[in-house]
Amino acid sequence: MYARSILLIASLLQDVLASFLRVESGHQRILIDGRDPYVGFFTQIEFSELTCVSAVAIHCLKPLTGAEEIDILYSECERDHWKVAHYTNTKELYTLGKEVWARRLSIASPLELSIIDVQVESCGSSNSTTTVNDCRPSRIHPRRHGKQKSVIRAKDYERRRRKRSIEYVLPAVYRTDASPYEIPVDVVIPHDRTILVQPGVVLRFGDDVGLTIYGVLIVNGTETAPVMFEPHGESWKGLEFINAAQPSLLRYANVSGSLLGITVRSGIPPELDNVISTSNQYGFDIKTTSDVRIISSSALNSEKTGFRISTKVAKLAT
Secondary structure, eight states, X not given: OOOEEEEEOOEEESSOOOOSEEEEEEEEEEEETTXXXXXXXXXXXXXXXXXXXXXXXXXXXXXXXXXXOOEEEEESSTTSOEEEEOEEEETTEEEEXXXXXXXXXXXXXXXXXXXXXXXXXXXXOOOOSOOGGGSOOOOOOGGGTTOOOSEEEEEOHHHHHHHHHOOOOOOSEXXXXXXXXXXXXXXXXXXTOXXXXXXXXXXXXXXXXXXXXXXXXXXXXXXXXXXEEEESSSOBXXXXXXXXXXXOEEEEEEEESBSSSEEEOSBSXXXXXXXXXXXXXXXEEEEOSSOEEEESOEEESOSSEEEXXXXXXXXXXX
16 A cells, blocks of 8 residues: 655645655554544645644545545644544634644545545644654654555544543433433443433433444333433434344334434444434434344434435335
8 A cells, every 4th residue: 555645735724844855645544532434535734843733624526425434634743543532523724623633634534525625723822742853753764665555554642531530330221200311522332332211301411422332232112212322512422233133122212312223333233223313313224134123213304414324235114
């Protein structure tokens, strides 16, 4: 996997000079801690000096819709570790959740985006705690000329800080008589766990946190007592199913106010029976090689996509 070098004129707004920027683009395995690795495409920008970045506009041959899976990574030093920059986006404009100082910026995606122009919006700040002297010189390996790294590794420090700050004990059963439940951190159901949610339970999630299911989630709502997944504040992450070996079940459930809605990354998908996805960025986003069974379910007021299903067989029932 040899990266090819090109030259790109990137527009820096608000009085930041960067002249011409060197860009490398290529196809490599990308590993972000806490997520499944993927083989994807990257475009890496190297700034002439440490630059404060608040937003990035990405222009492609085919204009972005805003629904694409894109990771924005950055590094304060020329050879430092990559870090994940969290963002919100509208079509081609990606506004960072927190300003970052970067010597390098990388745009990575499982899709080939065919990027033709990048505009970097500077925050105009001069309060970086990183200096040129803080950056370690790159090591020289005389016997490795032309050899490229096979993996781009990135750390998600924001995710780690949230996990360390609050301890959360995952119950075997979310009980009706203990509802509502306030969930302030990301919750993971491991492969060897089955979690039951009783009728009428309300689960309220903190900002940017959600429920990731590797094991089994059984949601036993009823027509008169549905289970509610909702934000405590403005928004939460949503329900994310990854590499499940057994099917989960969501019956009479409402999922609202999240980024992912109900997303299946891989593995056996859940059976969805009378599930309503309301006011999420994505309603139902399902990628699997297994059968998908959806009964009397709907996506309402989705910001981006209501139903997006990639599978061999989908069984929709009313």
